[in-house]
Amino acid sequence: MKEIKKYLNKKFNDNDVIILACSGGPDSMFLFHVLKSINKKIKIVCAHVNHNIRKESNEEYKYVEDLCNKNKIIFEGYVIKDRITNNFEDTARKIRYKFFNNLFDKYNAKYILTAHHNDDLIETVLMRISRGSNLSGYIGIKKEDGRYLRVLLDISKEEIITYLDDNKIKYFIDYTNTDASYTRNRFRHNIVSKLKEENPNIKNKIIQFSKELKMYDDFVNLYIKNHRFIKDNILDLKKVLKEDILVIKKCIELIIKEIQKNNQLDVSNNNINDIIDMLFSKRSNIKINLNNNFIAKKSYDKFMIIKEIKRKSVLKIFNDYYEDEMWIIKKNLTSESNSNFEILLLEKEINLPLYIRGMKKGDVMEIKNLGHKKVKDIFIDSKTDIDERKSYPIVVDSQNNILWIPGIKKSKYAKDKEEKYDIILFSERKKNN
Template sequence: MKQILNDINFDNYIVVGVSAGPDSMCLLDLLEKKTNKIVVCHINHNIRKQSIIEEKYLKDYCQKHNLIFESMTIKEYKENNFENEARKIRYSFYEEILKKYHSNKLFLAHHGDDLIETILMKIERQSNIEGYAGIKRISKLPNYEIIRPLLVYTKADLIEYNKSHNITYYIDSSNTNTDYTRNWYRHNVLPLLKERDKNIHLKFLKYSKTLQEYNDYIDRVIKEKIPSIYKSNTIYIKELNKEDSFIKKNILYYILNDYYENKSDIVTEKHIQCILSLIESIRPNISIDLPLNKILIKEYDKIYIKEKEATNNEEYKIIFEKELKVNNFIFKQEKDENLDGNNICRIKSNNIKFPLYFRNRKDGDYITLKTSNVRKKVKEIFIENKIPLSKRKNYPLLVDSNDTIIWIPNLKKSNLCYKKDENYDIIIKCIEGDENYE
């Protein structure tokens, strides 16, 4: 068995996840034959009384074998999905220990049976090609890699190794509970598969490697396309829609997995289908909820993801004197009479009631247009100009003390605004975004 580690460099400290079960104790023994720079990382899930005994055994084992021992106990669970929450806590602890010992290698004891179970679970839950491939022997993450050298062996192989090498291990009684999906497959499906072929795990391993090769190719294709489709946390729908439906779906998987830092089991087929439906919807402004309190928002031909937050319905009304910043807008009184455009407002003092204010939109707001003297709802102007729904509520409007709307900056002017060749005495300039001004 030890030859499975021959291609791995052991110059620096390595971290190995050890539960005290037969799989991880087998892996630990194999690693000790290669290096003594080992940090044993143990998580007490705190759901069995035996966990205390297992933790003490590992602590004593590490002291005897001159290995570093790091452990943590999960005090409470806050989510309904125990398996998922426990997994997140485990990996968070692994990353903490990797950083502490400046290690870039995490060893885990997943074996061939685990691979079969994972693939079957992914098929049941629906996934993408990478998900259907199950468990990789080596998973490369930004700051470290996860190495699973035991995938070519079954659990029975590992138990046999432990017996022949007199290695003590403990059996987790919760593994018999078929309420957990993985355990259900383990006890109800795996025995039938092994009955037909005792080496069925090797066929699943080949299947997994084939899918991983396909996925690696698709990843290369997607990475070439991403720059024109996804920029600054924004998906450009027109560019995305140029792609074949298969590539389109995998681009969305890629973007979401990148957004969630490649944490598994967060993005599912259901999320992708919801996003595709959102893209195809004729509604210009629409959103869907995503996991971990995120929201995906479509605004006309763009999509972006943000933290879900309480809707800000706070009204504002701010007096304007000579200069003012409101949200992403800067307003400044100007003297240059050559300025022109919808970002410039010219008004005559004796036609309006001072002071001037900038306020956000209210239901029923309208403006009397300069060009036609026709009253038009501000909401309609926002829609015509494709102002995203998220920006409409707080978009600043210039009003006088009679609350008459004089100007919708960058969009429309009222009949109280004047042209360059007309009489006026006030010029206000609007700068939107990060444009510099003096």
């Protein structure tokens, strides 16, 4: 108890907002009282989920709500109204964590605290060994994992119960924790007990196993961070393909994990192996379909996992301003740069109005001092993503002369700043695109 409080007092500052996941069971009630007793003046938001599968659930909901009101703590409750018919454990967990994450954003919180203890850690490690996982997964439960903080991993269930009983703190027991139809319960009551017969010290051995794996995992994560293989959740293939396969695989896992913070994305080991094969392929543009409309995509020297977007070719009159999901093109009064993101034109040399359209088959641009070149080849030379090309905004005049491919190439109609011009167009590619 003292060590936990000491850790939390160092971790938190006055006025920090903390989301506490509180079921009313012994573990979360223990953590509730720990948080109340620390020195820092934090703001606690108590998050309770009623799974609505036991008649006692409503009583527990009401008790936690009243306890919060009595202690002037914000209470946020969520009732699962629709009956969960498939894979209850996994589905209920996803619902809970979505609720917690929403509260984290709502209150601009610093952490979400859950009351996992070392018995939970042991069960999780064994379950993941049984079904298969990756290096990070075999660790089990991490004490600090992004916005989630699990401060009870160094104490056992037995220690928690003893403290609550000694201090006469009320808690509820969920009878479904003995139901053998749930995977975790079978491991808790059958597998762990058998392992204890083989080695009475098995719990400490598994905890040490988890800590060893975490050291290796932390080392690889730091190596990836220091070498900047990933930027904006996009993998730099020029850099990373020189590395060991362990580093490449870990980079893919980190990209997936970042997406999973806000999206439903399940990626199998076979998917990972297919992605690795794709990265080493000589083909410049490849994609693999994942679930929930996500695709794993190699585009020249970049790898990313994104939602697949069906892009449509555009044709619009340019009225001084154009915007789509990727680009902003506007008319300016003054010149801002001499890059391919800006073009200077002379009205009498072109045919107004201007249009913005997508690429067409056979498109050719006449480039100053370089002659004619196919737009398709310009896109290839600039390593423009193959899925972007059809919808990439191209500026043409009313006679369909291609004037400008923003950010990539200017035509023979482009003027230098020393020449005469009366039209200034500026383009900006939106961030994360």
